[in-house]
Amino acid sequence: MFKNMSQKKKDIVEEMGFDALAHVPEMKVSHALLRELIDCYDEYHGFLKTLRGKIYITPAKVVAALGISHGGDHFPKKVDYCKLNEEDKAIFDSLKCVTLVTLTKFILNMSVEGEENRQKFHKSFVIFIQKCFLLQTMVSIASAIHKPPIFCVDNIRQRDWACHVLRFLRKGIENKRKGKKQSVEGCVFVLMLIYFHETKFPHLDGLDAPPTPWVAYWTKNMIVDRISIEGTDTMVMC
Incomplete structure (x- = not known):
């Protein structure tokens, strides 16, 4: 997009x-490789167990991989709707059942002239980049986890995006292993990228x-090419 x-x-x-994320290629990634990476991820200690040793997946490496911010304030875990003012409630409600397809069209077609439109773009894009990539979920609409950052757009670069992304991914892997979810929610791509890069x-x-x-890079x-190599050579072990 x-x-x-x-x-x-x-x-x-x-x-x-978020400009570095423009480099994320549009492609389908091998589910077999992603499953192997997920299976070999120790969410308690935070590392991948590979034939080349342990590869730790840290917030600093998420920053290095994706170019997002780290070290600032954490996002609130949820939005207390009752404490929002009427304007913020309207914003929250407008994004309640928005799908990724609708959000994509809206972002591409909307105007960014004037401060009000720029603010709408900020909020819409924050939802989009989470739903599309950073905090992927199984459901087709934006989830509650995607909402808190829209009320932090004025200082969005001062927020700890790396921890936000990594914490959600760890929870996604944990939920899959416990049978709470059928697939892993979160940015599994960053596991693959760090694994490829560090090896x-x-x-x-x-x-x-x-x-x-x-x-x-x-x-x-x-x-x-690297996925093809992984398909013939066993480089990850559980």
Whole structure:
């Protein structure tokens, strides 16, 4: 969707700190590989157990991989609807049953002229980027977990997105293992990206290692080639 946005909207996304996510390729990832990564993830200690040793999945690595912010305030766990003013209640209600398809069309077609429209774009995009990628869920509509950040858009770069994403992914893996969910909710892509990057560049600060964000280094073709290799070579162990 990034490539279809106007330059003004791309500039706003950059101001919000999500511009690196434009590098995330549109592709279908091997479910077998993702399942293997999930199975080999220790959510208690926070690492992948691989044939090359333990690969820790930390907020700092999520930042390096995706270019999102870390170290600021955490988002509230939920929105207390009763404490919202009438304007915020209207915003909350307008996003109550919004689907990803509807949200995508709205973001592409909406105007960003004037402060009011810019604020609407900020809030809509925050919901979109969570639902589409950072905090993926099984249901087709935006979930309650996606709502708190829309009331923090004025200082969105000062929020701890890395912990927000990682905490949700860990919970998603835990829920799947306990049988509460049929599939894992969360950004499983970041597990794959960190695994690919750290096994290719064991010394992350070495001279041969590319700069952050890592997602800008890994093109679609490179990911496809690596997935193909993973399909023939066992590199992850449980």
